[in-house]
Amino acid sequence: MEEIKASMAGNVWKITVNTGDEVKPGDEVVILESMKMEIPIAAESAGTVESIVVEEGSFINEGDVLVKIQS
Numbered sequence: 001m002e003e004i005k006a007s008m009a010g011n012v013w014k015i016t017v018n019t020g021d022e023v024k025p026g027d028e029v030v031i032l033e034s035m036k037m038e039i040p041i042a043a044e045s046a047g048t049v050e051s052i053v054v055e056e057g058s059f060i061n062e063g064d065v066l067v068k069i070q071s
């Protein structure tokens with residue numbers, strides 16, 4: 001299982017996947033907002049979205065798990 005983690009602290013602006021969605025490497029799964037910039041977070045491997053750990057609008061820290069992908 002791959003855990004997609006935040007590359008920086010910020011707010012979860014938008015979640016672009018749903019549980020059960022198929023993703024491939026490079027697909028955006030979450031968009032963070034930090035210092036008025038949008039930072040897309042992408043899947044690094046192919047698989048199925050098993051769970052979404054965060055909610056839109058929540059504040060996260062660098063390294064926090066955002067989404068779990070089952071290969």
